[in-house]
Amino acid sequence: MRIAGKGLIDRDTPVHFRFDGVAHQGFAGDTLASALLAQGVRLMGRSFKYHRPRGVLTAGSEEPNALVTVGQGAHADPNVRATVQEIYDGLEAHPQNAWPSLRYDLLSLNDLAAPFLSAGFYYKTFMWPRAFWEKLYEPVIRRAAGLGALSGQPDPDAYEKAYAFCDLLVIGAGPAGLMAALTAAEAGADVILCDEDTRSGGRLLAEDEEVDGQPGHAWAQALTDRLRAMPNVRVMRRTTVTGVYDQGTYGALERVGQHLPHRASLPRACFWRIVAKRAVLASGAIERPVAFPNNDRPGIMTAGAVRAYLNRWGVAPGRRVVVFGNNDDAHRTARDLVAAGVHVAALVDSRHEAQASDAYPVHAGAVLCNTQGRLGLESVTIRTAKGEERIAADTLAMSGGWNPSLHLTCHMNGRPVWRDDIAAFVPKPDMVPGLIPAGACHGAFSTHACLEEGRAAALRALSELGMTAKDVPLAEAEDAPVSLRPLWQVLGKGRAWLDFQNDVTAKDVALAAQENFCSVEHMKRYTTQGMAPDQGKNSNVAALAVLADATGRSIPETGTTTFRPPYTPVAIAAMGAGAEGKGFAPERKTTSHAATVERGAPMIEAGLWYRPSYFPDPGESHWRQSCDREVRMVRESVGICDVSTLGKIDVQGPDAGRFLDLVYTNMMSTVKPGRVRYGLMLREDGHVMDDGTAARLSEGQYLITTTTAAAGQVMAHLDFVAQGLRPDLDVRLASVTEQWAQFAVAGPQSRALLDGLLDAPLDPEAWPFMACGPVKVMGIAARLFRISFSGEHAYEIAVPARYGDSLFRLLVARAEALGGGPYGMEALNVLRIEKGFITHAEIHGRTTAFDIGMDRMVSAKKDCIGKVMADRPGLKGPEREQLVGLRPVGESKEMTAGAHLFEPGTEPVRVNAQGYVTSVGFSPTLGTMLALGFLRNGRARHGERVKLKDHLRQVETLCEVCDPVFFDPDGGRLRG
Amino acid sequence: MRIRCPICGDRDLREFTYKGDAVALNRPGPEAAAQAWDDYLHLRRNPAGATRELWYHGGGCGAWIVVTRDTVTHEILGAVLAEEAEA
Numbered sequence A: 001m002r003i004a005g006k007g008l009i010d011r012d013t014p015v016h017f018r019f020d021g022v023a024h025q026g027f028a029g030d031t032l033a034s035a036l037l038a039q040g041v042r043l044m045g046r047s048f049k050y051h052r053p054r055g056v057l058t059a060g061s062e063e064p065n066a067l068v069t070v071g072q073g074a075h076a077d078p079n080v081r082a083t084v085q086e087i088y089d090g091l092e093a094h095p096q097n098a099w100p101s102l103r104y105d106l107l108s109l110n111d112l113a114a115p116f117l118s119a120g121f122y123y124k125t126f127m128w129p130r131a132f133w134e135k136l137y138e139p140v141i142r143r144a145a146g147l148g149a150l151s152g153q154p155d156p157d158a159y160e161k162a163y164a165f166c167d168l169l170v171i172g173a174g175p176a177g178l179m180a181a182l183t184a185a186e187a188g189a190d191v192i193l194c195d196e197d198t199r200s201g202g203r204l205l206a207e208d209e210e211v212d213g214q215p216g217h218a219w220a221q222a223l224t225d226r227l228r229a230m231p232n233v234r235v236m237r238r239t240t241v242t243g244v245y246d247q248g249t250y251g252a253l254e255r256v257g258q259h260l261p262h263r264a265s266l267p268r269a270c271f272w273r274i275v276a277k278r279a280v281l282a283s284g285a286i287e288r289p290v291a292f293p294n295n296d297r298p299g300i301m302t303a304g305a306v307r308a309y310l311n312r313w314g315v316a317p318g319r320r321v322v323v324f325g326n327n328d329d330a331h332r333t334a335r336d337l338v339a340a341g342v343h344v345a346a347l348v349d350s351r352h353e354a355q356a357s358d359a360y361p362v363h364a365g366a367v368l369c370n371t372q373g374r375l376g377l378e379s380v381t382i383r384t385a386k387g388e389e390r391i392a393a394d395t396l397a398m399s400g401g402w403n404p405s406l407h408l409t410c411h412m413n414g415r416p417v418w419r420d421d422i423a424a425f426v427p428k429p430d431m432v433p434g435l436i437p438a439g440a441c442h443g444a445f446s447t448h449a450c451l452e453e454g455r456a457a458a459l460r461a462l463s464e465l466g467m468t469a470k471d472v473p474l475a476e477a478e479d480a481p482v483s484l485r486p487l488w489q490v491l492g493k494g495r496a497w498l499d500f501q502n503d504v505t506a507k508d509v510a511l512a513a514q515e516n517f518c519s520v521e522h523m524k525r526y527t528t529q530g531m532a533p534d535q536g537k538n539s540n541v542a543a544l545a546v547l548a549d550a551t552g553r554s555i556p557e558t559g560t561t562t563f564r565p566p567y568t569p570v571a572i573a574a575m576g577a578g579a580e581g582k583g584f585a586p587e588r589k590t591t592s593h594a595a596t597v598e599r600g601a602p603m604i605e606a607g608l609w610y611r612p613s614y615f616p617d618p619g620e621s622h623w624r625q626s627c628d629r630e631v632r633m634v635r636e637s638v639g640i641c642d643v644s645t646l647g648k649i650d651v652q653g654p655d656a657g658r659f660l661d662l663v664y665t666n667m668m669s670t671v672k673p674g675r676v677r678y679g680l681m682l683r684e685d686g687h688v689m690d691d692g693t694a695a696r697l698s699e700g701q702y703l704i705t706t707t708t709a710a711a712g713q714v715m716a717h718l719d720f721v722a723q724g725l726r727p728d729l730d731v732r733l734a735s736v737t738e739q740w741a742q743f744a745v746a747g748p749q750s751r752a753l754l755d756g757l758l759d760a761p762l763d764p765e766a767w768p769f770m771a772c773g774p775v776k777v778m779g780i781a782a783r784l785f786r787i788s789f790s791g792e793h794a795y796e797i798a799v800p801a802r803y804g805d806s807l808f809r810l811l812v813a814r815a816e817a818l819g820g821g822p823y824g825m826e827a828l829n830v831l832r833i834e835k836g837f838i839t840h841a842e843i844h845g846r847t848t849a850f851d852i853g854m855d856r857m858v859s860a861k862k863d864c865i866g867k868v869m870a871d872r873p874g875l876k877g878p879e880r881e882q883l884v885g886l887r888p889v890g891e892s893k894e895m896t897a898g899a900h901l902f903e904p905g906t907e908p909v910r911v912n913a914q915g916y917v918t919s920v921g922f923s924p925t926l927g928t929m930l931a932l933g934f935l936r937n938g939r940a941r942h943g944e945r946v947k948l949k950d951h952l953r954q955v956e957t958l959c960e961v962c963d964p965v966f967f968d969p970d971g972g973r974l975r976g
Numbered sequence B: 001m002r003i004r005c006p007i008c009g010d011r012d013l014r015e016f017t018y019k020g021d022a023v024a025l026n027r028p029g030p031e032a033a034a035q036a037w038d039d040y041l042h043l044r045r046n047p048a049g050a051t052r053e054l055w056y057h058g059g060g061c062g063a064w065i066v067v068t069r070d071t072v073t074h075e076i077l078g079a080v081l082a083e084e085a086e087a
Ligand SMILES: [Zn+2]
Pocket: B005, B006, B007, B008, B009, B057, B060, B061, B062, B063
C-alpha cells in the first residue's frame, strides 16, 4: 500500500495497466513491480524448475523472480523484469511459467518431485534408456521448466543501432558517476553519462539521506540538469552498458520505446557501440540475500529493495515487517520503516554486538531459520540462544551485505580480488585498460566515499588524457563505516535458495562438492547456478561461499566468479538492428533492371545482384518454354543479355603485362593491344580460383573480367599480389564493375544489329573473334569486345553506366526487329552447357586446371600463382575426377545437378562413387538433357556408360560419357 | 576492434577482411624445395603474444596491411602497408 506523501512518483498522473488479466492503477514513475506491490500483489511468478510461487526480490535490473511477458502476439516480449518495466497506459503484462494460472499452477507438482530433480538430475535420472531422452524426458522437462516463451513469429518491432565517441564514458549516475561526470565535464572533456534507470541518483533515489543539505535525489537531479546543459555532455538514461570490448569499445542498450504505449514508428531499443578514450565504472552494488530455509516466499525481499519501494515509490511492501541481516543496513531499513509508520515486528541480527532499539525489538546473535505461508509469507521462525520462535510477518527484509557490481571489469578475462573487511570481491586495478572503477562497485560504500572516488577516477582519466582539471568541490554526505559479519547460509530443515532464478539451493551446491565437482566452474555446470538470465548477480558470491565451506577452503582459494557480456539481457533484434532483411543482403541492381522488370522477367539472386531468370512471352506458361525459345533465338538470330555483373578490373602501368602473367596461368604480356585472351587464375594451393578475359586496351592498360561470384575475391587477391608479393612492379588496379554497363549481343545476327547502331559499321577484317577496341554509339564512347559465352558469333558492348538503361532498351528493340530479343540466366546457362563452358559450378574450389581439361593453359615458360602446388602428387593423373559431358541414353531422361556417378553394375553407395554432376539443362538445340560433371579418369572414358544416381530426389538415369563440348566442337559459329 | 590503416587512419573492423599470418608475404621461388612450399602454404605458428597478420582494407582504400597484434590482450601494436613491410 502507498504511504501518503512519500516517494518520487507523480500522484497527479494515474496510469492504468493490466497484470494477469486484472486491471490495476499506478502512477507515473512506477515500475510494474512497485505498482503491483502498492496494490498488494505479491505473487508475480513461478520459479523455473519447481514452479514455486515467487514475488519480487529486488528493485533493480538484477531481479530474478518477477519476470513477466509484456505485450501480445508477435509483439510479446518475454522475460521482462517487472522491476525495470515502467508502467504506461494500456500496458498488458502476463506472468510466465505457470499453467493454468499463477495461483493454481499444476506444474508445481514438480516441487513435490524435487528429490528427483536435484542438481545433476539431467545426468543421473534420465540416462537410460537412451531413446526416452529425446522422445520423452527432454520435451516434458522443457515444457515444465522454462521461462517466457517466444511468439514463434518474426519480430515486427523496430530496433536501432547507433555509435558514439567520447573522451570519458561514465557508467552509472549515482553519486560516484555524477561526480566523475561533473569533474570531467568541467575540464572540457566530452562526456557520456549512462544509467539504466529512468533518472539519476542511483542508491540516493532509494535512501532517505541528505547530500549538500538537500534530499539526495534532489541533489542528483540538480547536478544532472547542470550536466545536461553543458554542450560537451550527453546524459543517456534508460541505457545499460552491457559489455566491454577491445580498444575502449562499450556496448550499451537504450530502452527507447519499451516504456511507452506501442507505436510502430518507435524503436523498442537501440544498441549503442560507444568508443571511449577512458571510462569510469560507477555501477554500484547489489545486495545479497541470505540462504536460509524457505527464503523464497513472496514477501521476502532484500532490505535495500524494501527501502527502495518505501522511499522512492512510497510503497509499504507489507503491514508487519521482520528485518534480518548481518550488517548495519538492516538497522537502517528498520529505522526507515518505523519512520514511515510501518510496523517492524523484529530485527534479527546475526551479530551478537547488534545495538538495541526503542522502536522495535532487536534479536542480537539470532538468525532466520524458516518461513511459512503458501502463496506469500505469513510468519517466520527465528533461532536465538533461547531456541526457536515464530513471529507473524507478511514481509521479510533481508541483508547479507553488498556485492560490488564489478561485472564489466571481468569482461576481458580479468579476475577480481577478495576483500575480507566487506566480505566481497572488488576489482583489481586495470582489469580493463582505461576503465577505472569508483564508488560502491569498487567497495566504497558510503556516499562520501563514492563522491570522493568518482572525482578521483575522473581526475586520473583527465591526467591520462592530458587534460587539465578544474577544482570541483565535494558535496557534504554521510560517511558511515561498513560494519558486517559474513553470513552466507543458515542450516536447517528445508531448502535454502541461492539462485532463485534457476532454483539452486545451498544443498545442491554441497551435493556438487560431495560428488567432487569442487571447482567453481564444475559446480556451476553441475547445478546450473548462475546460468539464468540474471547470470548469478544475486547468487554467485554466496554459492562460492557455500562451496568454500563444503570443501573446507577459503573463498579466495575456492575461486572467483566469471562474468561475461551482456550485463543484462539484450534482444538479438537490438544487436542485429539494421542487419535483417535487405539490411543483411542489400540489393545490387543492374542498369537494365527497370526495363527487365517491365518485361515481366522473374529476378533471381546472383550474390547480391538481381538478374533476370527469363523473359516470358505472351502465351508462355512455363519457364522452360521461355528458356527454350531464348536459346533458339540466340542460336538462330540474336539475343541481348546484361553481363554487367561480371567483375571488371582496370589494370594499368608499364608492368601490367608482367603482373598479369603472374596471376594468370597463361601468358598475358604477349596479348596485342586490341585483342582479348581467355585466362585462368589459380589459388596458390594449385586449385582454380576463377576464369575470365583479359582485354588489352592499349600498351599499358588491360581490362580484365572475373565471374560475378568471384569479383570481390579476385580483386582482393590481385591487390595482395600487387602490394604484398610484387611491390616492385609498376602497376595499379581499380575495380570498375559498377562504372560500366555491359551487354552481350549474341547470335548470327549480332553484327547486323550493331552495324546500324554504332556510329561506324564494323569492318569484319578488323573485328575477328577475340578483338576489342573503342567504338561510338550515338557519339558516346563505348568499348566493344568480340567475345562469346554462347558459342555464337557475339559481342559485348560496354558504355558508362549512366547510359546502360537506354542502351539496353535500344539493343532489345533492334534485336526484336531482327527476330531476336533479350535472354535470361536460364538460357545463358543452357547455351554455355551446350558449349561445355565452365562456371563456378565446375570451378567450385576443389578442381584443378588438369581436372577441367585446361592443363595446357598453364604456361611452362613462366611462374604463376599456384603453378608449383598444382604439380603436387595427387592433383594430376587418372585418379582425378575430370570434366566430362553426360547425356541420357536409357529410359529415364532425368538429370539433376548434385547427383553422383557410378558404374552401371555397382551398388550406388559412397565407396563406389566415381564422380558427380555439376550442371544440367535441356538443350533445345540438340533436343536432349545435357549435363556437365566430373568423372574419375573421365577424359579416357568417352563413350562409356555410367549410372547417374540422385539419392535425395530419387533419380536414376543411365548416361553416356562424352566430350563436354556438345555443340559446334570446332567453333566455326564462334569465329565465323 | 579498430585498425589504424596507414592510409585512412583508425577504421572499424568491419571495413577489413583477414587473410592470415604475414608469412604469406614470403613467397618461395618456383625452384624452392617442396618443404619450403609446404611451410609457406600450410605451416602457421599459433603464438600467445605478438603476431603479424595480413588485413585487407577492402571497405576502404584497398590496401593490404601488416598488423602486429597481441593474441592474448588483443592490443594492436602496429600497422604498416604490406608494400612497405619487411618480409
Ligand atoms: Zn585504408
